[in-house]
Every structure is written in structure tokens, then in C-alpha cells.
Amino acid sequence: MTARPLISDEIADFIESGLSINVGTSSKALEPDGVIAWAAHVHEDRSQISIYLHKDAAQAMLRNLHVHPEIAVLFERPTNHRACQIKGTFVSTRNAKPAEQAKVAVQADRFCKELEGIGIPRALLAGLPIWPCQAVQIRATELFEQTPGPGAGEPLR
Amino acid sequence: MILLESLTPCFQGLLPSWLYTCSLSGVPNVAILSHVDYVDSRHVALSFQFFNKSKRNIAENPKAKIRLYDPDTMKAYALRLRFVRTETEGPVYESMRLRIEAIASYSGLKGIFKLLGADIYEVLSVEEIAYEAGIAAEPRAVMGRTRAETRLPFTLKALQVISDQIQQAPTLDRLLDSILETLENILGFRHSMLLLASESPDRLEMITSRGYPQGGVGSEVRFGEGIIGMVAEARKPIRIAGILRQMLYAAAVAKRAQERGLHSAHRSIPLPGLANPQSQLGIPLVVRDDLIGVLCIETDDSYRFHEEDRAYIEVLGGYLAIAIQNALLRERTEEPEDRLQATSTPADLSDDCKRTPIKVEYYKSDECILVDGEYLVRSLPAKILWKLLHEHRAGGAVEFTNRRLRLDKTLNLPEFKDNLESRLILLRRRLEERCPEIHIAQSGRGRFRLEIGGDVALVEQP
Numbered sequence: 329m330t331a332r333p334l335i336s337d338e339i340a341d342f343i344e345s346g347l348s349i350n351v352g353t354s355s356k357a358l359e360p361d362g363v364i365a366w367a368a369h370v371h372e373d374r375s376q377i378s379i380y381l382h383k384d385a386a387q388a389m390l391r392n393l394h395v396h397p398e399i400a401v402l403f404e405r406p407t408n409h410r411a412c413q414i415k416g417t418f419v420s421t422r423n424a425k426p427a428e429q430a431k432v433a434v435q436a437d438r439f440c441k442e443l444e445g446i447g448i449p450r451a452l453l454a455g456l457p458i459w460p461c462q463a464v465q466i467r468a469t470e471l472f473e474q475t476p477g478p479g480a481g482e483p484l485r
Numbered sequence: 486m487i488l489l490e491s492l493t494p495c496f497q498g499l500l501p502s503w504l505y506t507c508s509l510s511g512v513p514n515v516a517i518l519s520h521v522d523y524v525d526s527r528h529v530a531l532s533f534q535f536f537n538k539s540k541r542n543i544a545e546n547p548k549a550k551i552r553l554y555d556p557d558t559m560k561a562y563a564l565r566l567r568f569v570r571t572e573t574e575g576p577v578y579e580s581m582r583l584r585i586e587a588i589a590s591y592s593g594l595k596g597i598f599k600l601l602g603a604d605i606y607e608v609l610s611v612e613e614i615a616y617e618a619g620i621a622a623e624p625r626a627v628m629g630r631t632r633a634e635t636r637l638p639f640t641l642k643a644l645q646v647i648s649d650q651i652q653q654a655p656t657l658d659r660l661l662d663s664i665l666e667t668l669e670n671i672l673g674f675r676h677s678m679l680l681l682a683s684e685s686p687d688r689l690e691m692i693t694s695r696g697y698p699q700g701g702v703g704s705e706v707r708f709g710e711g712i713i714g715m716v717a718e719a720r721k722p723i724r725i726a727g728i729l730r731q732m733l734y735a736a737a738v739a740k741r742a743q744e745r746g747l748h749s750a751h752r753s754i755p756l757p758g759l760a761n762p763q764s765q766l767g768i769p770l771v772v773r774d775d776l777i778g779v780l781c782i783e784t785d786d787s788y789r790f791h792e793e794d795r796a797y798i799e800v801l802g803g804y805l806a807i808a809i810q811n812a813l814l815r816e817r818t819e820e821p822e823d824r825l826q827a828t829s830t831p832a833d834l835s836d837d838c839k840r841t842p843i844k845v846e847y848y849k850s851d852e853c854i855l856v857d858g859e860y861l862v863r864s865l866p867a868k869i870l871w872k873l874l875h876e877h878r879a880g881g882a883v884e885f886t887n888r889r890l891r892l893d894k895t896l897n898l899p900e901f902k903d904n905l906e907s908r909l910i911l912l913r914r915r916l917e918e919r920c921p922e923i924h925i926a927q928s929g930r931g932r933f934r935l936e937i938g939g940d941v942a943l944v945e946q947p
Binding site (some may be wrong): 348398400407410454481 | 499500501503505507511512513515516517519535537538542546548549550552558560563597598616617619733736737738739742744763
């Protein structure tokens, strides 16, 4: 009998639906750090994901990951605050391929539509840098409920 | 270092913020923050509502980082923090608690969505996030206003003008309207309402409003409910910006609570005025320890309240409270004028209206009056109206004085602070809204005239 994958199909769809994606790491001095990402891809094995973030945002994060490979990624839908958090370890990084740009753009656009839904005009979002992106592959080890309220922080399987 | 004061727009709660922490073994965690509160030039406060991973991380490693956005430019800032302490009382905690409980009561979450503490952090550094520079620093109008237009309207000069204009109001009745008119003309607040303490010790009643399609005079708010009730209970101003986002956050908590079988003992109450306000400001009107009422201002765009607004708002509240109380005392103590002044007349009535008797029912046990089956007033205003209509029917009385009502034992007015003048204003305004055929017109200081434009059928119910 094969073990149930950490990330269900439903959670995978949620993660790739164009969300607010925030990535946490920690430095050698145990200083927490965080950056935003624009898109996510759940791998077929349902235990690895790749996140796409602007190259400038990735620099400090990658320095941290070489010291502390632990990483946290918070996914949240702004219009209803549904959220989950993946904890995992850094696997590898590479430049995002031109063929991936469209997928990143679609998710980023959906996220911007979400922001419009909470009253943030599109004009304000024009200054957010999206491309070129760095792809960061992560092995997910834990998945947590993060929707605010009772039960936030509990394992989600 | 960038001054925290220069980030005032970021502390309005208009956009979400994020908190990054990590354990001593280097495992990071990310959390969404609904609000980051400015405390002073070196400290911020984060709300502590649920025990969570961030809280556990901070307990072993006090280092944290938050990411903030300027709502005018979407420029991002990173604040490096060190946890100092959790406060469960004091002005910072109270300010956060009142705001959170007001939102909780709009969402039926009182008792569930609550503040456990205000976590105070020292700000070690403030940095611009270079690759998230946002749009131009002085943008075209976004979210309704340019940055210049969002500068605070509360200035000493504005308060002086308000004071001058309000002092010219000849009566309490005129004063109440004048306050809201002046708030619009001088400060630009187009939607506002004024509620005064009612006979019930834990309720306020709306006496006047401005900028709403339906006046809503006589609407009641219980202490502790919504922004108005919370202001009344705490006697402290409350400002909430970015209500839409905070309501969505509370709705998410409510959904989770329901899924877990948690129910608040408190009902959810509707927002007081605008259907979708973006900002609300509640100001207590207090003289010494007496709560005279609450002034509530709403905006339909994301008004930015500034830190320095707080002192002006408290001064304004104190001034308005004294003005209202002085007008109440003056009208109570002045002798009724002998000479009648010009009176206004009842609304023009159509022939149909004049032919149809108005059915006025008084429900004795509830002390409540219905006109043609529709609720009109209750409590003291109901008893007063019932008395006036009876005296009019029995002997054709049309002229009345406040003093005579005050001496009437059947009205059971308290000997001290009976609020008769404000009750009469409430009754008159409810009649204007709901039953213009019956009119109460002030005919001089401490004196009024009952004018009835049709047949009235009086029915007493048990």
C-alpha cells in the first residue's frame, strides 16, 4: 500500500490558484527573513513544490537556505483568508525558463485580481516586479492549516 | 534609519502585513498580520489573538521581521524586530482591544475573536525593500484620494472654526444638526451620526444623522456592540480603517469557529450606517464622568487616521459634549417664554390623508407606540406622545411646556438628569420621519405646540 501524498489534489489546486505566497527562511544568526513569491507548482509526486520569485528577492533567501535549508511557504487567498503553510527543506534552485513565464503571469494576475477584491486598485500593483524569476524547489515535509481562527496551525492531511 | 513616523500610512491596517519568525533550530514560520500598531518612535505592537507557532518561536527566539506596504504606493518595507513584552492592559492594549471587539461584534464573534495581549516589539531597523519600490512616490489619486488629500483635517484652526459655528446654535435642536453640518463643511466628513444616552443605562439612541438616505433617528445601540457601543462602554475613541479587509478576516475566523462548533453568545449586529464603510471613527462625548453620547463618522474610502489625530479627536469630543450638556441645562433651567414665536406647520396633507384617521396604538406593557401598525417610539418619548394626544383629545390642548411635563408624575421622570429635552427632540424627529401628520413644533424656549393634521384614533393596548 502506498502512503497518501502530503499534498492532496485539492490542496495542489489551491496552491496553484494564484494566491498571496510568502516565503520564510532564517539566517545563520537565526534572523528570520521573508520574501514574496508569484507562483507555485506542485510536482507530480505531491511531495515537492517549486516556487517562483523575482530574482532580486531570491538572493538573500538563497544565502539563508545554504545555511539553514528549512523553509516555510504560506499560501493565502486574500478575499476569504483561506490559508495553508508548507514547511520543508530546500532541494535546488535554477533560473525560471521562458516557457514558465506564462504560468507565472497567470498566477500573478489571479493574485492581483484577488487584491482588487479587497479594494486594492490594479494601478497600485503596477510597480510589483515579477519577471525574471528564480525557481526554488522544496521538499515538503509538513502541511499546516493557516486559515485564521480556531485550529490555525494544526497539521492538514 | 527610516523614521517609523514616516510609515504612518502603513500602520492603518489597509493592507495586510506578514510576520516572519524562526525557532532556535532555524525552522522558519510565516504569519499574516491584520494590523501593525505604531506605539512610539522605537516600538510597534502586534495583536496576540491565538496561541500559534509564531508565539512559540518568539518565546525561544525573540527575533522577528515584518513586511509592510505603503497603501498609497505599494512600496514595501522590512522592519527587523525584537520581542520586548506582552501587555494585557494600558492604552496600547485598550486601543487594539476596542478595535478588535468592534469588528468581532459586527461578525457575531464577541468572545471568540478577541485580544489576548498586545505584543510589543522594539524596532531594530527599518529598510526599504529595494526591488519592491512600488509606484511613483506622489501618485495620482488611488483609493479615492491623493496623499496630499489624505492629510489630517484635524487642526487647531479647524477646531476653532467648529467651535465658532457651533456656539451660534440657538437651541439644542439646532446645535445637534449644526455639529454634523460643521463636520462636513470644515472636516469633509459626509457621513456622520450622533447618538445620545437614552433612559436605559446601557443604550444609546440616534438623535440625528447626516449623509444617509434614511435618517434612522431613534435607532438604538447597546453598549458593547459595534464601534458605537464599544466607544460608549470604554469611553475611548476608536478608529478603524480598512474595514472590508478586517471584516473578511473576521468572517474567516467565524467560519472556522462554526466548523468547530464554537458559537458566540452574542448576536452579530449590522453596521450602523453605510453598507460598506471603509473607515469608521467613534468619539465618546463625555463631561467629567458622564457619557452624553457618541459621535460616529464613516467614510466610504480608506481615510487615513494619523497618530496626531488622537489628541484632536479627544479635544473635539470633550468640546462637543460640553456644548450639548450646556444646551440641555440651559433649556431645562430657563423659564418658558411667554410670547409665542413663529411655529412651523405640519406637513402638507393630501385630501386622502386628511380623510383617513391615523391609528395610534399605545402598548402599555412595552411602553411603545405604533402608528398605523408601524413602530414609532418607545419608553419616555412614547409616554410623552400618548399624554399629549390624550390631553389634546380631552380638552383641545395644543400648547405645552417642558416644565409641566417635568412635573407630571405619570411620566415618572427621574429628578436628576431626565434628558427630557433630548427625548422631545427625538420624538419630534421620529414624527417627522414616520408620521408627519402629527407635528411637535418648538414655540419658544421650554415651550412647544402640538399640531395635528387629521383625525387621530387612540387605541390603548395592554
